[in-house]
Amino acid sequence: MPRFFCPAVLATGTTLELPAGAARHVQVLRLQPGDSITLFNGGWSEAATGGEFGATVTRMGRSDVAVLVGQHHTVEREVARQIHLAVGMPANDRMDWLVEKATELGAASIQPLMTERSVLRLSGERAEKKVAHWQSVAVAACEQCGGNQVPRIHPVRNLPAWLAARGVDDASTGWLLSLHASALPLKQRINHAGLGAITLLSGPEGGLSALEQDAALHLGFAAISLGPRVLRAETAALAALAALVVAG
Numbered sequence: 001m002p003r004f005f006c007p008a009v010l011a012t013g014t015t016l017e018l019p020a021g022a023a024r025h026v027q028v029l030r031l032q033p034g035d036s037i038t039l040f041n042g043g044w045s046e047a048a049t050g051g052e053f054g055a056t057v058t059r060m061g062r063s064d065v066a067v068l069v070g071q072h073h074t075v076e077r078e079v080a081r082q083i084h085l086a087v088g089m090p091a092n093d094r095m096d097w098l099v100e101k102a103t104e105l106g107a108a109s110i111q112p113l114m115t116e117r118s119v120l121r122l123s124g125e126r127a128e129k130k131v132a133h134w135q136s137v138a139v140a141a142c143e144q145c146g147g148n149q150v151p152r153i154h155p156v157r158n159l160p161a162w163l164a165a166r167g168v169d170d171a172s173t174g175w176l177l178s179l180h181a182s183a184l185p186l187k188q189r190i191n192h193a194g195l196g197a198i199t200l201l202s203g204p205e206g207g208l209s210a211l212e213q214d215a216a217l218h219l220g221f222a223a224i225s226l227g228p229r230v231l232r233a234e235t236a237a238l239a240a241l242a243a244l245v246v247a248g
Helices: 020-028 094-105 124-145 159-169 186-191 210-218 233-247
Strands: 003-005 015-017 036-040 052-060 065-073 083-088 109-114 173-177 198-202 222-225
Touching (some): 003 124, 036 065, 083 233, 094 109, 094 233, 159 210, 173 210, 186 222, 186 233, 198 233
Parallel strands (some): 003 036, 083 109, 083 198, 173 222
Antiparallel strands (some): 052 065
């Protein structure tokens, strides 16, 4: 059954118009009045209720679609622990791919970072448009994979500013993907970790500089290693995320 993210208040028995993106998708699928769909509003939506709702298409307009919201189902398909990705943005379309796959794997949020060695540099309106695009990628991936919690794509930040803010308002355990001498194998870290939230910090192409790694370690990040192979920036972050998901 087609699934759509609908960041609105959902209540059984109410009729509402789908947001523009979902309405276009319904029309592309050529659904008709009487057809059934699934709606969810979890994640960063202020109206989030969790779970998902059955719904029935009641009207197809030229650019709008109305639905009758049906029964609420409490089903959730999220991982046991919250895993947040903070990544030096890879260039070209690799960030799109990273966001899509991280969403499928169950990341709770993604923080795009600019670092000393970042190839991709974003600011102002261009950064806002990129974040909006990545958020739409996350929504589409969540609709496809069956997740009910869309990960929040945070505004682009410089690594030093993000680290400074994290020291004030973030209680998650910080892990740094690194070749640092103090790095322990990821499996070993996982074996000693509980189910608390974890933030994975990973660099861009070329990795984080020595000064950036030292700054993260100084703030309590624990260095972790994925082994002797040299992985692409987007592959490393996803490999660590996948390992944590499998470990539960």
